[in-house]
Amino acid sequence: MEPDKYTPAQIAEPAKTRAWELVGLYFYHHRRVHEALSILWGLYQQLLKGQKIVGRIHKGTPLVWISDCFGMLGFLVHAKRYLMLTLCEDALREKGTISPNTTGAYFRLVWRQGLQHAELQRYAGQFLTLAEQMPKYALFPEALLQHVVD
Numbered sequence: 001m002e003p004d005k006y007t008p009a010q011i012a013e014p015a016k017t018r019a020w021e022l023v024g025l026y027f028y029h030h031r032r033v034h035e036a037l038s039i040l041w042g043l044y045q046q047l048l049k050g051q052k053i054v055g056r057i058h059k060g061t062p063l064v065w066i067s068d069c070f071g072m073l074g075f076l077v078h079a080k081r082y083l084m085l086t087l088c089e090d091a092l093r094e095k096g097t098i099s100p101n102t103t104g105a106y107f108r109l110v111w112r113q114g115l116q117h118a119e120l121q122r123y124a125g126q127f128l129t130l131a132e133q134m135p136k137y138a139l140f141p142e143a144l145l146q147h148v149v150d
Helices: 014-029 033-054 060-073 076-093 105-112 117-133 135-139 141-146
Strands: none
Touching: 014 033, 014 060, 033 060, 060 076, 060 105, 076 105, 076 117, 076 141, 105 117, 117 135, 117 141, 135 141
């Protein structure tokens, strides 16, 4: 994908990210996981750049698919890390309550990773609280994840 095809402001529009997503998924479903990771990581980076212009953007979609890629490669710790980053994004979008019907993180963390429902909701609440206390951190799920208390 051409990172300069769309400006950082345009990347905030879902229609502009869809091409990246479809290419990443094409490679993923054809077991070309390294290429999929490259595309999805590039999309994530573009979304981060877009935030500098338009403000916070939900970045859960590329993060959850990056997790799936690492899972397919057998890198389960990496897969879980990216699921937790997805959970950060979903928690902010869903105002601290994660539904199995509206997010990709729920069933992956609960059904695949064995995280208890109550723990997932506790994490989601912590992510929302941290984002409200430190709004600049809300732009970066990595920053929120580093401040979670077990």
